[in-house]
Amino acid sequence: ILQHTKNPDKFIALLLSYPLQRLVDACDVSLKEVKQLFEIYAGDKPVASVVGSGLQRYSYGGENVRFINALAMISGNIGISGGGSYFHLHSYRNLNLNWLEPEKRQPRRSFPLCTIGKDILAAADPAVKMIWVNCINIVNQAPDSQRIIRAFEGVEFKVVVDAFWNDTAQQADLVLPAKLMLEQEDIIGSFLHEYVHYVAQIIEAPGQARDDYWILSELGKRLEPPIRLPAKNTALRSALKSAYIDTSLEQLRRQKCVCAERPGIAYEGLQFNHHDKKYRFPAMLHAEPMPPPEYPLRLLTLVRRGAQHSQILPNRRKKSPDVWIAPDCPALADLDLSKAVVLISPLGCLKVTVYTLPGLYPEAVLYRRGDWINQGGGANQLIEANPTDIGSGAAFYHQFVNLENVKETS
Template sequence: RAFIDAHVLGFEAYARAVEAWTPQHCESVTGVPAHEVEALARELGTVKPLTICAGFGMQRYTNSGQTMRAILALLAITGNLGRPGAGWVYANLQSDVFSAVKDPLDFFPPERPDGVARVSLSTARLGRDMAAQSGPPLKAAWVERGNPVSQNPDTARVREAFRALEFRVVVDERLTDTAREADLVLPAKSLFEQTDVIGAYWHPYLQIRPKLVEPPGEVKPESEILWQLALRMGLATDGLVAPGGEEAWLEAKLGRFPGLTLEALREGPVLAPGCEEVAFADLAFPTPSGRIELLSEEAARRWSVDPLPGFTAPLESSPGAYPLTLLTPNHKNSIHSQFVTLSCLRDPGPRLHLGPGDAAARGIRQGDRVRVFNARGELFLPANLDLSLLPGCVVAFNGYGAGHGGSVNLLSLGRETDMAHGAAFHDNLVDVEKAP
């Protein structure tokens, strides 16, 4: 209680708000048995230090921001912040080394009156935002290190927006769904053909990814393509990587941090600078009050949500014409649409996973070709009966595209989460039928 009094704002209001959430009420909403809710509460209240890793799944609904706030509140009221081994595991790059990755605008020049303009588009609403952009209107697209037609929500609208452009360039090593929409496809090197320094979502270590082979034929790294393009357009090459200068560029970036060199990384992974410290060890928090704000007027002002963490049902959560919730997680063998073309990794390929009860109600058997559909689109996949799934829930792993039954995002709607501009991929109701 001393931690709450000193470092938490809004505890009393939050305590009153959660009184209605008895274990029995939690069970009625979530399906988690009341005795398991009680057991979890005892663990959360007694285990110290405690770290929570929420992952991405719950962050892909229209109510995910408030859901994350509610989970974070558990750490606040149990005093599990600011101490070793306690806290929250964020999926990010966690290092100033990758500041330009966390904010892609770091790569772009400032706005200039001669026509350089910065425009921010929602990744969740990419298709609609591209079509609606008028100041200035979008005329062309340059796409690299991404496959938005397949991987962004609402594939049909994203494809339509790309087709409306006057010119489309895609730099990729594979003929992805996005590359198929391009006027010009420039072959890019693979991850084995250029030295790089990489981080990871779920650990704070940096690693070197050494160049193993030369790119074949006329294939060039993206960095060299941009260099050559700048020269041909008469633009300055300041900040760009000169051909053959990749390792020197990396050394310069790492040089800000004592002892962090490519040579050190060749010896093994290195803890990223800034990750040795315990987060919030001084118990000073970057909020208006300087405390953990369970009651946050800033959240209400910025995102138009309740100042207190609370539950609002996802927008697509009431079964009607489409009674099944479709989850579209990543597969363990791929990263979105990367690596799905490798037959050694994708076996047995894309499938729709559904429970035996939902399958029997629709006359579907193992291996049947099924149509998954809603008002937004459809895709065709073989069925896989999965005893682990709850009734009313089906799963299709994301990453596959037009050549493998269709992208799961033919079924998703381009809309954001309640906070932080995320994409509500899992807020998605569908139905399934046996395909003719």
Template sequence: MALDPAFSAAPGAQGVTTPVVATCTRDCPSACGLLAYVREGRVVKLTGNPAHPVNRGTACRKTPGFLRRMTSDKRVTTPLRRVAGQWTPVSWDDALDEMAERLKDCVARHGPESILYYMGFGERTALKIVNARFFAHLGGVTTLRGTLCGGTGYAAQGLDYGPRVSHDPLDLQNARTIVLWGRNPVATQFGLMPHLRAARERGASIVLIDPRQSESAALADLLVQPRPGRDAFLALAVAKRIIEAGWEDRTFLETRADNLAGYLALLARWSMDELVAACDVPLAVVAALAEAYAQGKPTATMLGWGLHRFTLGHEMVRAVDALGAVSGNIGLAGGGVSQGFEEWGPYDPELWGEGLHPPRRKLLMPQIGREILEAKDPPVEMAVITAANPVCMAPNADLVAKALDCVPFVVHMNLFLDDTAEHADLFLPCAAFYEQRDLVASFGHNYVGPLVRAVDPPGQCRSQFDIFMDLGRRFPFAGEYIKTEEEWLRLLIRPLLEKGVAWDDLWKGPVRIPDAPMVPWADGKFDTPTGRFQLLTEVTACEDCRDAARYPFTLLTVGPVGHLCSEREPGYDSGPLEIAMASEAATRLGIADGSPAKLVSPLGELVVTVRHDETSRADVVSCGRGGWLSHGQGVNRLIPDLVSAVGQGTPYYEARVDVERLS
């Protein structure tokens, strides 16, 4: 396989070539610009790209792990077929011949709905749309609805503003106050760090709202730790305080917003004491937040993904949106309530292929295990899984594993034999992100970045694009489907080209989407049916958990600093999963710091190591997500497969647990 023509092979210091421009493709909003340094056909270093306007040369602590995984001798480098319970190497021709024949057989005998295409979010690049188009050509296979992450917030903000649009991260330079509400950029969006640090240097204040004292607490002037799942009541309390003080933006509320009377009635439904008790935040802190929003503006609110992880997460997001409106921060430079961007937005939506054969059945991603098991007429006869590790990352993980075991033939594409691979019949080894050519948009900023192939994939590994092109040659629609990378990419970015973006510029570095606003809604016009901002009028009264006596702790499975989701490698230094809990709570249970214990939920139990945390709320247990079941760290085995009330999201944080001492 030839290297990308954009690759510069001029030797540099110590025999290292001129750095190759890359963009991180992983499931992270930063989509950081990176530089890959190559020596003797191997990438030896990954660094941030100083020319990238967002991450500005920074790179998070996950970056060395990307390199370690991609150069690991444990990568699978040949297709594997499970024979009598054991993996056996096979040729690409044999693997794709069998895959094609099984796909054709499923369509002929059971209809296209008998095939499940599970495309996760582990790799977010333009050419993944071409993968989905392959399955549209088959005639409308079963696909997915809902998400494991951001659907709740997306849907909630859609109710308030219209289709999701956020302030450009570069607009943080105009903020006097920045509120990180459930957001932990040190761990989950390091690309924001240059802008947050610059804001601090300018004298801006930073507020962190999080039940945990997360890694980002070091940035904050004020740390607020509400009771998990009660953020809506905190937002209502702050708004109530603003209105009591006469600080509200009455002009916006009366001329740019709907439902003002209903919203004011909602605020009147609870006294301030009741709201403060519900969120468990002191009145003095509520007052400080009110002043930050109304007197310290422009106030930029950066919503995190933690708010999505509750059944009623939409109410939390909408309550914070309303707080932004009450305080006069909507449509204001340096303000806004921002959550994310549509990373597929820059591409031609027609190329997903739903116009060829609309999907006839979609299974809920948050409940994928039970959805597969309950699928009838026809049942799922074959599953193809890309950019995902659902056995590890989906809730009720044991049920997901059971469901895949009931599917007659499962194809999995990845770098390693992970938890999902243990339930697959055919494993196809994929190229890593700097071993392929593609384009990358972001759900955290407004730039499209290049992915330039710096080195060849090891062994027989291939990009998913190459795999699907080769597979497509075995079908009657090959004449329409088979194209080169460049041909498909030019088709995909047609909307960008029509807006004046030059093809060559995309490969030199990130290009800003031309019509992306720096400050959305600055004209006061919203993409809602009335053209006005929609204030919420209902919030569900809080109730104590029915299982509080048996399961007294809320389990927060958070994004770790050192790795992304389940992107590890077999044999990583694991040991028992470490959980953090308040020192007082652990001591009361007789569990010393560093001691083993059992983490117990209604679904099962897991042996863990307890770490005392002096900063934790006493009703919270937290741990990093993404540990493998095969390594004894599969915490998603304990989490119920619920669905959020709005947006078909996954409310991981509804999990209730107890911690039991091991004698």
């Protein structure tokens, strides 16, 4: 295995530089649990490592994932059937999007989502004069929501294309109602598998809702000079002209899905996508930043089961967010749950209802993200806009908070 890696001696030296007990303590697990994990990976059966969505949301999130990949690699579980390390795929990777590329690309700026509010405010020469938001509730879903609102307020004209009157739509000068998935014909890939699916329209969209392609086509016609997009069926056919799928639009309409022709085993023969075909181990292991004394709890804003992020139906919205802590959470010693409680960070506070949930980590606060700011929620108002070590991702789970009773005023 090591002959298929670059600088393996440095990686092994890095690991051996840490006493085992120090690593066990840093992870807050027992030596028994470490040995159980070792026995699984050292066994004679393949092990598939499934990396959950969220491990990348820490300050060193990329490092987290790379060390899990390294465990899979060094234990012989990469490049074999039944092994592998699994995270998200790019949902468009099996479609052909080359037809979208302009003949001559104009210079452009790009702002990462994790610091979008700060970057819009700081933009100069020229300043941002217009914002077009297409089906993303960025005010609600990106860190430091209040700064994003201030950024939007300083821009002359904002257009939001969405199906919900959400926190971002409420900052717009113009809202264009968008069709949802089952209200239009489309082709979609997946983050989790290699199938491309046909999406049929099965219900009519309400009111004046239009699909994104119709909106952009009509806008393009009105520009000077005009930008004319191909007909929608032409665009769908172009997307299917991919090296990885063998189907036509008519076939896909009949068959409903097609599996991309990708290798059944990733990195078979331990050949990797570097010029020398060798695997790269992580070069460093950073210590996890410690919480400040006044904010001892880590805020985990996980997805909610009953909604896709902030796409929450009116009858499921609550005025006050719910949070969960462990029965042995140290914050409980100073809390009176019969009185009003606020969740606080350096950016502000939210009034919350606190419940206990056995099995949670004692120093964590669980918050199901996506609830709306105008309904009293919006966890990202409390989360500072910091990138992860990957660069473009947001360190959502680096945020430290506290729970306190609302101070009574005389």
